[in-house]
Structures are given as structure tokens and as C-alpha cells.
Amino acid sequence: MTDVSEIPRTDLVLHVNGAGHRIRVDPRTTLLDVLREHLGLTGAKKGCDHGQCGACTVLLDGRRVNSCLALAVAHQDAEILTIEGLADGERLHPVQEAFLERDAYQCGYCTPGQICSAVGMLAEARAEGTELDADEIRERMSGNLCRCGAYVNIVDAIGDVAAGG
Amino acid sequence: MRPLTYERAGDAGAARAALAQHGRGARYLAGGTNLVDLMKLGVEAPTHLVDVRHLPYDRIDDTEDGGLRIGATVTNNALAADARVRESYPVLSQALLAGASGQLRNLATVGGNLLQRTRCAYFQDVTKPCNKRDPGTGCPAREGDHRNLAILGHSEACVATHPSDMAVALVALGATVHVLGDTGEREIAMPGLHRLPGDEPQRDTVLAPGELITAVQLPGLGRLGVRSHYRKVRDRASYAFAVVSIAAAVDVAADGTIADCRIAFGGLAHVPWRAEAAEARLRGAPATEASFAAAAAADAELAAARPLRDNGFKVPLARNLLVRTLVELSEGTEGAAR
Numbered sequence: 179m180t181d182v183s184e185i186p187r188t189d190l191v192l193h194v195n196g197a198g199h200r201i202r203v204d205p206r207t208t209l210l211d212v213l214r215e216h217l218g219l220t221g222a223k224k225g226c227d228h229g230q231c232g233a234c235t236v237l238l239d240g241r242r243v244n245s246c247l248a249l250a251v252a253h254q255d256a257e258i259l260t261i262e263g264l265a266d267g268e269r270l271h272p273v274q275e276a277f278l279e280r281d282a283y284q285c286g287y288c289t290p291g292q293i294c295s296a297v298g299m300l301a302e303a304r305a306e307g308t309e310l311d312a313d314e315i316r317e318r319m320s321g322n323l324c325r326c327g328a329y330v331n332i333v334d335a336i337g338d339v340a341a342g343g
Numbered sequence: 344m345r346p347l348t349y350e351r352a353g354d355a356g357a358a359r360a361a362l363a364q365h366g367r368g369a370r371y372l373a374g375g376t377n378l379v380d381l382m383k384l385g386v387e388a389p390t391h392l393v394d395v396r397h398l399p400y401d402r403i404d405d406t407e408d409g410g411l412r413i414g415a416t417v418t419n420n421a422l423a424a425d426a427r428v429r430e431s432y433p434v435l436s437q438a439l440l441a442g443a444s445g446q447l448r449n450l451a452t453v454g455g456n457l458l459q460r461t462r463c464a465y466f467q468d469v470t471k472p473c474n475k476r477d478p479g480t481g482c483p484a485r486e487g488d489h490r491n492l493a494i495l496g497h498s499e500a501c502v503a504t505h506p507s508d509m510a511v512a513l514v515a516l517g518a519t520v521h522v523l524g525d526t527g528e529r530e531i532a533m534p535g536l537h538r539l540p541g542d543e544p545q546r547d548t549v550l551a552p553g554e555l556i557t558a559v560q561l562p563g564l565g566r567l568g569v570r571s572h573y574r575k576v577r578d579r580a581s582y583a584f585a586v587v588s589i590a591a592a593v594d595v596a597a598d599g600t601i602a603d604c605r606i607a608f609g610g611l612a613h614v615p616w617r618a619e620a621a622e623a624r625l626r627g628a629p630a631t632e633a634s635f636a637a638a639a640a641a642d643a644e645l646a647a648a649r650p651l652r653d654n655g656f657k658v659p660l661a662r663n664l665l666v667r668t669l670v671e672l673s674e675g676t677e678g679a680a681r
């Protein structure tokens with residue numbers, strides 16, 4: 179067994195939802211585990227922990243990523259945005275509003291990842307000038323699984339935002 | 344996971360020196376989407392990570408011959424979205440977008456994509472023997488679950504497939520990989536980067552230990568590159584590895600014959616498989632459906648197939664994919680319109 183006191187630790191600074199955090203972690207720690215276990219931000223969820231389900235999706239410099247496969251130590255220069263930082267005070271983000279409006283969830287476990295992924299995806303499509311129809315939304319959101327099967331309403335919610343509704 | 348240390352390399356020389364200094368347990372880290380996953384699975388157990396993601400290889404530059412030089416740390420999504428790639432090499436953009444998910448593509452880099460490991464279930468399961476992961480322990484896939492494994496170029500030791508979509512497009516386009524090693528820079532012409540398993544399946548590529556991919560260069564291909572397409576057959580509509588995929592480009596001459604073509608398959612071998620026999624058969628042949636439907640080209644290529652017990656279906660699947668993709672690509676071109 180490895181003596182715990184001999185495990186290397188590293189000091190790092192992470193910028194999450196507009197605030198800097200100084201923490202000391204084992205360099206193997208993923209961004210997801212830092213968010214949940216060190217910073218108390220439990221919105222991003224641990225589903226598969228292998229980058230296959232998307233429940234851990236957060237935004238790094240505006241781009242959606244799987245936080246379970248990102249080592250925290252490697253992303254100290256990024257602006258990290260989680261579901262907790264998406265609303266502007268009491269005013270929800272348009273994608274959050276749309277998910278409420280369309281009842282785009284059942285158990286809610288995948289929802290923070292779905293919403294962060296949708297925010298990133300909408301920005302990607304805007305930058306490319308791609309029109310998003312339902313098929314295109316399904317393809318671009320295929321990295322987010324919903325075991326309840328709320329896909330129909332998820333696609334509608336994202337479609338509303340894409341259409342500016 | 345074994346305890347490890349981490350450092351961010353300031354330049355390529357420092358990265359290579361750090362890797363050499365830490366010996367066999369050191370690994371380059373870029374996007375980490377495959378390496379971190381393999382660490383969780385226990386397949387990889389690095390003791391030191393050298394982060395190369397911040398090296399100055401994040402640009403896509405025009406080259407003098409009308410091609411592109413793509414830095415090794417450009418992300419898969421950035422490359423797929425690049426207007427020059429979408430215009431001049433649609434097969435590459437399509438291949439990238441057919442792979443992984445939006446989230447993974449935002450982390451994954453060009454260099455890392457080339458060096459990702461097979462998704463063979465035995466390779467990823469440390470409780471099972473695997474000659475690629477643990478040389479000499481055997482290959483359970485030969486008698487076990489091999490429905491999605493190789494039909495071409497496999498060996499007694501290993502029947503794994505290469506998982507990358509991007510690499511299939513790069514092989515079809517004749518890309519060159521730039522690497523930095525002990526003797527300076529060298530260039531590796533694709534498909535020469537990846538190697539067949541032979542009796543050393545632990546070696547996926549021809550890279551020497553510590554060699555660092557710095558860029559991938561695409562030759563200027565003009566009309567041939569524009570007339571290119573990637574098509575992927577998988578077990579579900581999205582976010583799955585290929586069962587069989589094809590990257591193809593066709594230039595049809597005014598007289599209706601095939602002036603030039605490029606064909607590469609994914610999901611069939613330990614390497615992205617350049618179908619040179621099929622290409623040779625098609626050059627100069629009429630670009631008609633009858634010509635493709637005869638499947639002479641595909642049979643020329645796939646005659647060498649040695650399917651395993653449960654993956655014989657890949658032979659007709661690859662043939663049909665080739666015929667259908669070439670028919671669609673040549674339709675609408677000047678020569679084939681008649």
C-alpha cells in the first residue's frame with residue numbers, strides 16, 4: 179500500500195463561476211472531483227466517469243467538456259462555468275428557462291450536464307452559422323445520455339432557444 | 344491509478360527532456376480524453392505527466408502548395424469547424440464530427456487522436472489477457488467477442504482495430520505527420536504512422552519513445568479534396584465507434600472516367616486501411632454505377648480479408664459502403680452526369 183503522506187500533492191488555482199479558488203490536490207484529481215468534493219459544487223454529476231454519458235459537462239472558456247476526463251491541474255488558466263454559475267442572479271439562463279417550460283427532464287440527474295452541453299452546443303452552431311433542426315440537435319447532443327428518456331422534450335427545449343423563442 | 348507528478352512543458356525541447364528524464368513511466372498529456380480514461384481503467388499507470396497542450400501548435404496555417412499545416416494541439420472540434428477544412432477537405436471535417444461527442448472533441452487534440460488506443464474490450468479490461476496491453480499473455484478476442492474487430496492485416500497475436508475516424512480521412516488525403524525526435528524533425532507519410540500488429544501488437548505506431556507529434560500537413564488536392572466524403576456505419580446513429588467506415592475522394596474527368604481517387608477504410612484493421620488495390624483498379628475506369636456496382640475495386644481490396652468467426656459481415660458491408668459512397672460522390676460531377 180502506498181503511504182498516503184507520500185502521495186504527491188500540488189497547489190492549484192481554479193477560476194470557477196467568476197471566483198478564484200486556491201486548493202491543494204493529488205494531481206490525479208479530475209476537474210469533476212474538484213468541483214464536487216473540494217468546492218461543494220455538486221451540480222455537475224458523476225454518471226459513468228468515463229466520458230460516455232455527459233452528466234459531468236461543464237464549460238471551459240465557453241466550450242463544453244467532460245469534466246470527468248479533465249485533470250484539474252491541467253486547466254488552471256481556464257474560466258470554468260458550471261450549472262451553478264449559469265443564471266444571472268435570480269434570472270435563469272434562457273436554456274434553463276426552456277428546460278422548465280418544456281418539462282425537459284424526469285429524475286433530473288442528467289439535467290445540469292444537458293443544459294451546460296446545450297449552452298456550449300448553441301454557441302458552436304452560432305459560430306459556424308449552422309441552422310439547428312431537430313435532427314441536428316439530436317446529433318450534436320448525442321454526448322448527453324438521459325436514462326429517463328426525456329429526449330423529446332430536451333430537443334424541443336433546445337430548439338426553442340435556437341429559434342430565439 | 345498510481346500516484347503521479349505533473350508538469351506543464353514550456354516548449355517542445357523541455358517536454359521531450361522531461362519525458363526522457365522520468366523514464367518509462369512518463370507520458371505526454373494533451374486533451375487526456377483517452378489517457379485519463381485508460382488511467383481509470385488501470386490500462387495506463389503513468390508516474391509522471393508532461394502536459395503538452397500549451398505548446399505553440401494550436402494553429403492551422405496555409406501552405407505554399409495550397410494545403411494546410413495543422414498544429415498537433417488543435418482540438419478536434421476546432422479542426423472540424425475550420426472553414427478551409429470544410430471547403431477543401433470535407434472528408435476530414437465529416438470524419439471528425441462522426442467521432443466521439445461535442446464535449447470530447449473540444450478536449451481531444453489532433454496529435455492525441457492519432458495516438459489513441461484501440462477500444463477492443465479485452466485491451467480495456469485488465470482482468471483479461473491481452474497481447475497489446477501485456478505482451479505474451481494471449482489474445483482472447485480470437486475465440487471470444489470479436490464481432491467489431493479486424494478482418495484485414497491482423498496477426499495471431501492481435502485482432503484489434505484502430506478506433507480513429509480522423510486518421511482514416513488523413514490516410515485517404517495522404518497527410519504527412521511531423522514529429523520531433525532525438526535526431527530533430529522528421530516527416531512520416533500516412534498511412535505509415537500506424538503499424539500492423541505482427542508479433543508486436545503493443546506498438547501501435549512507428550514512433551520512437553519520446554517522439555512528439557508537432558503537426559499534420561495536408562497536401563493541396565484541389566478538386567479531389569473538395570469531392571471527398573466520410574461515411575460511417577455504426578451500431579447506433581451517433582456517438583459510437585465505427586463498425587466500418589470509409590473516407591473517399593473522387594475526381595471524375597470530363598470524359599466520365601475516374602481521373603483520380605482515394606479510398607481508406609476504418610474499422611477493418613489495426614491501421615486506417617488505405618485501399619490502394621481498389622484505387623488502382625478504379626483509376627481510368629468509367630465513373631458509372633455499373634462500374635462501382637460490379638464491385639471489382641472492392642473485391643480487389645477485400646480479397647485479402649480474413650474474417651474471424653463473427654465478423655464476416657464486414658466484408659460485404661465494406662464493399663457496399665465503397666460502392667454506395669463512390670456512386671454518390673461521382674453523381675453530380677461533370678463527367679458522371681451523363
